[in-house]
Every structure is written in C-alpha cells, then in structure tokens.
Amino acid sequence: MEGYKKFRKDLESSSKIVLTCHVNPDGDAIGSELALYYALKKMKKNVQIINHSETPYTLAFLDEGKIIQKYNHKIHDEIISNSELMVFLDMNVLNRVVSMVNICKKFKGKTWVVDHHTDAENFAGDYILNTNACATGEIIYDFFKKEKFVELDSQIAIALYTAIMTDTGSFRFDRTTPRIHRIVADLMEFGIRPELIYEQIYDQGEIGRLKLLGYALETLSLNSTKEICHMTISLKALKETGTDEADIEGFVNYTTSVRGVKIGMLFYELPNGFKVSFRSKGNIPVNKLAAEFGGGGHLNASGARIPNGKIKEYLNIIVGAAEKYLTKGERK
Ligand SMILES: [Mn+2]
Incomplete structure (x- = not known):
C-alpha cells in the first residue's frame, strides 16, 4: 500500500508521537493503539496514548502498565502541542475525540488517520483507510508485516488479537476471511490463550x-x-x-x-x-x-x-x- 511507506517515514522521523482513538473505545481501538505504542517504544520513541474516554474495565487487562491516559487539558494540551505527529486510530471523523477536538484542531504537527470505517472526513494530513479490513488491528498488522516495521512479540500479538477478535464478533462477522484466520494463527504463535482473552472481555460483567x-x-x-x-x-x-x-x-x-x-x-x-x-x-x-x-x-x-x-x-x-x-x- 502506497500510504505505508510514508506512514513509516513519518513515524521514523518523529520522536514525540501521540496516539488517540474514538470516544468509548472498543477492543479494536485500544488494541490498535497499544500495538502501535509497543512497536514505537521498541524504536525508543517518546510515544503517549491520550484518549477522551477512560479505558473500559473489560479491556484494562491489555493495559497493565497503565500506559493509556485519559485526556486532561491542563496536563495534555502541552504534550500534544509539543508532539511532532498524531495518529488517530479506528476513527475518521474528528468529533469522535470529543473533548480533544480543540487541541487537535490547533495541532501543527503531522497527522495520520488509520481506520477501516467508511465516509472519512477530511481533517488529517494523511490517511490509511481500508474499508475491507475487518478491524484497524488488521491494518496495523499488515503495516507491521509489509514494512517489516517491528518484530512481533506477545504484547503486540495480544493487542492485535484482541482488536481483531472484538471487531469480528469473535470471528463470525462479514469480513472474517481466510486471511484473517491466517493472521490470527500467526498471532497465536506468540502464546495467546483465546479462552482467557475472551473471558477477560466478555465474562467480567457486573450484575x-x-x-x-x-x-x-x-x-x-x-x-x-x-x-x-x-x-x-x-x-x-x-x-x-x-x-x-x-x-x-x-x-x-x-x-x-x-x-x-x-x-x-x-x-x-x-x-x-x-x-x-x-x-x-x-x-x-x-x-x-x-x-x-x-x-x-x-x-x-x-x-x-x-x-x-x-x-x-x-x-x-x-x-x-x-x-x-x-x-x-x-x-x-
Ligand atoms: Mn474498529
């Protein structure tokens, strides 16, 4: 994909990077953010995940290191303004960041959208849009592989597996292709226990x-x-x-x-x-x-x-x- 090379270049040439996603984040949003975060950390980038919403408790197991920060303008406006690159994941309409809209509009650095929804709004500098992808996590996986961007490890694999599992309705929705099962098979080689991830997400309900x-x-x-x-x-x-x-x-x-x-x-x-x-x-x-x-x-x-x-x-x-x-x- 044409956009991959430029995305790679922009990530590599930026040292301060902020990742964000849509309000009420789901497994795909959080999983995609964390997978990219872990990859960028391996490259010694100063990377932060800042979201409008709190991470739902069903996905907290993905973020044991409490990496994801809930946006607070007093703390984060300066961090965002001083960053060179912002990546918007699993969203393509700016108002999906709700309270972060103002600071994002003022942002002077490079902006990328990586997403699989239709009807993208024109607000970012560059886009990787693939509406055939079942999840943003699938695009991130594809980017990692095609660009040899990072060696997968178990942390990245769990994040991407969660992204794909949740956005395919546990591998049953339309767009659950043979290719997706091959990606999932690759991720599972890193020791993923599907029953435990499923339990973390779907069997933690309060009465x-x-x-x-x-x-x-x-x-x-x-x-x-x-x-x-x-x-x-x-x-x-x-x-x-x-x-x-x-x-x-x-x-x-x-x-x-x-x-x-x-x-x-x-x-x-x-x-x-x-x-x-x-x-x-x-x-x-x-x-x-x-x-x-x-x-x-x-x-x-x-x-x-x-x-x-x-x-x-x-x-x-x-x-x-x-x-x-x-x-x-x-x-x-
Ligand atoms: Mn998604």
Whole structure:
C-alpha cells in the first residue's frame, strides 16, 4: 500500500508521537493503539496514548502498565502541542475525540488517520483507510508485516488479537476471511490463550449489566413486517441498574438475533437527546440509513446521535426510514 511507506517515514522521523482513538473505545481501538505504542517504544520513541474516554474495565487487562491516559487539558494540551505527529486510530471523523477536538484542531504537527470505517472526513494530513479490513488491528498488522516495521512479540500479538477478535464478533462477522484466520494463527504463535482473552472481555460483567439487558430485552419490538427489531435503553434503566454507556456494548446484536429480522436498532437515551445503533444482515446499507440522521459507520453496523431529540418522537420516523432499505437485503 502506497500510504505505508510514508506512514513509516513519518513515524521514523518523529520522536514525540501521540496516539488517540474514538470516544468509548472498543477492543479494536485500544488494541490498535497499544500495538502501535509497543512497536514505537521498541524504536525508543517518546510515544503517549491520550484518549477522551477512560479505558473500559473489560479491556484494562491489555493495559497493565497503565500506559493509556485519559485526556486532561491542563496536563495534555502541552504534550500534544509539543508532539511532532498524531495518529488517530479506528476513527475518521474528528468529533469522535470529543473533548480533544480543540487541541487537535490547533495541532501543527503531522497527522495520520488509520481506520477501516467508511465516509472519512477530511481533517488529517494523511490517511490509511481500508474499508475491507475487518478491524484497524488488521491494518496495523499488515503495516507491521509489509514494512517489516517491528518484530512481533506477545504484547503486540495480544493487542492485535484482541482488536481483531472484538471487531469480528469473535470471528463470525462479514469480513472474517481466510486471511484473517491466517493472521490470527500467526498471532497465536506468540502464546495467546483465546479462552482467557475472551473471558477477560466478555465474562467480567457486573450484575447490573445483565439487569440492564433485562430492561432492554423487555422493550424489544418488531415493525409490521417483522423485519426490523428495536430496543430502547432509558436513562432511568441505567440509573436503576447502576450502569453506564460502556455496559451497553453488544446489546444491539440481540435485535438481529430474532428470526426474519434484517435490521436491528438500539435506541439509547442521553441527558440531551439520544443515540441509535443500527445493525443489518446481508447487503442492507445501514451506514446510509445512519447518514440520513447525521451519523455513519459500516454497511452492516452504524449509528447516529440526535442531539436534543426525544426517542418517542423519532422512533417511528427512523423505523420508517429503515423500511426503505429492506428490499436491498439479499445475501451476497
Ligand atoms: Mn474498529
């Protein structure tokens, strides 16, 4: 890939580097950041990971050295300004860094985006975008290998394995290719124990999370053709179960586990407005559906945020908008 050589050159010629990723980071975001961090550390770079969000507790095992810092403008604005290069991982729209937007806009150094989402915004100097990649971790792996950038080790392998495992839904989503299994096989040579990583990420739930799921499942509803299924999470349910947004991760997948359903939606109430996540089967482009409401994402997984909107005022509008896409659902 053309971009790899320039990315490599920019990383090699910079000594102070900051890595960041999107709000509410997932396994791919954190795993990609740490894999690149460990590689750059081996090259003796002054590298820091600074994120808007706290690392979710399910991913804390990846960051035993407490490398990842939560952004605080008093501490980090100077560090960021003094850096020569910033890398944005697993995101391609600047507002995904939320509280870091201002300092990123002022940043004078080189900027790179490494990502696999569609509909990139033009905010960075250079991009490595591969929407065929199942995870940003796959791109990082590919970059490491093709450029012989770093010798893999167990730390890097665990980070990349986590990135790929989480973004492929444990190796079952579209884009889980033979190539991905070969990459994973290579990573596993470094002593990865899949059962332990899976347990760290998916079996550490607080009881509140399951109770919240109970609330959410209670709200499951189908449209008239039984091809769209949606669920809603209210602020009240979060409060009563003592949970937060990070606990909702994965809930939306229940909506598409209903027989005959082609589009699933999860509505999530915010203090100001709401968010909606979309999932689809086959070729139904829920990224286009999300774009109708100012959001974006992938063909089969996307989302939008409606500031100041009320779920009950929008639910029928959004379901109605989704119905237009149902005919495009034939399997490839
Ligand atoms: Mn990703």
